[in-house]
Amino acid sequence: MDVTTDPSAPWLIAGLGNPGPEYARNRHNVGFMVVDLLAERIGGKFKRAGRAQAQVVEGRIGPPGPLNRRVIVAKPMSYMNLSGGPLNALRDFYKVPVGNIVAVHDELDIDFGTLRLKLGGGDNGHNGLKSMTKAMGAEYHRVRFGIGRPPGRMPVADFVLKDFSAAERKELDYFVDRASDAVEALVIEGLERAQSTYNS
Numbered sequence: 001m002d003v004t005t006d007p008s009a010p011w012l013i014a015g016l017g018n019p020g021p022e023y024a025r026n027r028h029n030v031g032f033m034v035v036d037l038l039a040e041r042i043g044g045k046f047k048r049a050g051r052a053q054a055q056v057v058e059g060r061i062g063p064p065g066p067l068n069r070r071v072i073v074a075k076p077m078s079y080m081n082l083s084g085g086p087l088n089a090l091r092d093f094y095k096v097p098v099g100n101i102v103a104v105h106d107e108l109d110i111d112f113g114t115l116r117l118k119l120g121g122g123d124n125g126h127n128g129l130k131s132m133t134k135a136m137g138a139e140y141h142r143v144r145f146g147i148g149r150p151p152g153r154m155p156v157a158d159f160v161l162k163d164f165s166a167a168e169r170k171e172l173d174y175f176v177d178r179a180s181d182a183v184e185a186l187v188i189e190g191l192e193r194a195q196s197t198y199n200s
Helices: 027-041 084-094 127-136 156-160 166-189 191-198
Strands: 011-015 054-061 069-076 101-107 115-119 141-146
Touching (some): 011 166, 027 054, 027 069, 027 141, 027 166, 115 191, 141 166
Parallel strands (some): 011 069, 011 101
Antiparallel strands (some): 054 069, 115 141
């Protein structure tokens, strides 16, 4: 299931993170950083999405013609471990096939800045993915943004809720930009072509 058979069906691009300024620059919020940039690219401002506990920007990406896609860029305003409820409500409201959902999230098992695009699979202990899979099944796309493993004996929960290091911050904008490119490629060109370009 690379893309839906209905090319007119919208795509839901969901950044995973925690709401509130105290979490804004945490490693766990890199999904929010990517969708913030995507919203900027399509020229929209996030607004509350009806009854869903989420903020959305609606727009289009891709060149004019058959590859132009309608997208809903979303940030759940629940906490990370409750992301599935708001996103499932958006999926129902906008009538988005599960195969047209993209979750952008941090990934511990990949080096900082490395991307991996995939369809379906397990949650690898990620509470946002766990909640999404419980709400809608596992057959959605993921753009996994590597944050690396915690140093020494630092607990994972502490590591993901810390801001990126000073050294990482020097490269963060570049990697967020590249992840946004990867999301656009996935939606416009399909998973296999996007993987061949961005899975490194």
